[in-house]
Amino acid sequence: MGKKGMTKLVLTLVCFSIGSGIAAGDVLAAPPDNFTANMVMHEMAMPMAKMGNKMRAENPMMQGMVTITLTDEKKMIMMSTANKMYFEQPIRDERPSIYDSRAVIEKKKIGSETIDGHPCIKYDAVYYLKDQPAEKYKATIWEAQDLGGLVIKNEMIIPEDKRRGGPEKMVTEMKDIKVGGANPSMFEIPAGYKKASNMMELMGGMKGMDEMMKQKRKK
Numbered sequence: 001m002g003k004k005g006m007t008k009l010v011l012t013l014v015c016f017s018i019g020s021g022i023a024a025g026d027v028l029a030a031p032p033d034n035f036t037a038n039m040v041m042h043e044m045a046m047p048m049a050k051m052g053n054k055m056r057a058e059n060p061m062m063q064g065m066v067t068i069t070l071t072d073e074k075k076m077i078m079m080s081t082a083n084k085m086y087f088e089q090p091i092r093d094e095r096p097s098i099y100d101s102r103a104v105i106e107k108k109k110i111g112s113e114t115i116d117g118h119p120c121i122k123y124d125a126v127y128y129l130k131d132q133p134a135e136k137y138k139a140t141i142w143e144a145q146d147l148g149g150l151v152i153k154n155e156m157i158i159p160e161d162k163r164r165g166g167p168e169k170m171v172t173e174m175k176d177i178k179v180g181g182a183n184p185s186m187f188e189i190p191a192g193y194k195k196a197s198n199m200m201e202l203m204g205g206m207k208g209m210d211e212m213m214k215q216k217r218k219k
Contacts, residue, residue: 031143031150033101036181037174045175049182053101056186062203068187071100077189080202086189087196098141098151102130107141115153116175118144147177 033052038045049056053071064082069075069091079086097103107123114120120142128136142153152174158167196202 031148032179034182035150035177035179037177040173040175041171049186050099051182051184051187054187055097055099056182065203070187071102078199078202079189079193080196080204083202083204084190084192085194085196085202087199087202098127098139098154100129103127104130104133105141110140113142115142115144115173118146118152120144120152121149147179150174150177152177 033050036047036049039048039057040046044060046060047058055069055071057067057069059065059067064080066079066081068077068079070077071091074091075088076091077086077088098105105125105127107125109121110124111122112120113122123141123143125139125141126136127139128134137156137159139154139156141151141155143149144152154170154172156170156172158170
C-alpha cells in the first residue's frame with residue numbers, strides 16, 4: 001500500500017472527519033460543545049473528544065495513532081504516541097460533521113426511542129455545511145433529550161461519489177459520554193514530538209506499516 005492509500009485508510013476511520021458525568025435527571029439547554037465519548041463504528045470503539053471546533057480521535061486499528069482536526073485552522077494533525085512524531089496536512093475533501101458548528105440540520109420527527117439509557121427523539125434529517133449547501137447528506141439521527149439534543153446515534157447515507165468502495169450507510173453511536181471531559185491539552189502537540197515529513201515516516205517506515213496491516217487483519 002502506498003502513501004496515498006495509507007492516508008485514505010487513516011482518514012476513513014476518523015472522518016466519521018464528554019471530566020464530569022451527567023447525573024440522572026439533569027437536562028442541558030443546548031447540545032454540549034465540550035465532551036468526550038467512545039464513538040462506536042463498525043463494532044469498533046474510537047475514543048474521541050470535542051471542544052468547540054476542535055476534534056480528537058484515537059485510531060482503534062493503529063495503537064498510538066491520534067488524529068486532531070482543527071476546523072477553524074482548516075488543519076489536520078496526525079500523531080504517533082509510540083514514535084513521538086506528528087504530521088500536519090490541510091483538511092481536504094471534507095465530509096460534513098453533524099457536530100460541526102457550521103452544520104445546518106433540516107429534520108423531521110419520526111419517533112422516540114431510548115438509546116443507551118438516554119431518552120431520544122428520532123429524526124429523518126438532511127445536513128450540510130453553511131458554505132457548501134449543495135453537498136447535502138441524508139441521515140436518521142437520535143437526539144438525546146437529557147444531553148440538550150446531542151446526536152448520540154447517526155445513520156448517514158453516503159453519496160455514491162463519496163463511497164470509494166466503502167459501504168452505502170455509515171452508522172455511528174456515542175457511548176460513555178462525559179460532558180466537560182475535554183481539555184485544551186488534548187488538542188495540542190506534546191512537547192518533544194518531532195515533525196514527520198510524510199505518513200510513512202510517522203508510522204515508522206515499512207516495518208510500522210506492516211505491523212499496522214497485521215493489526216488490521218486481526219480485527
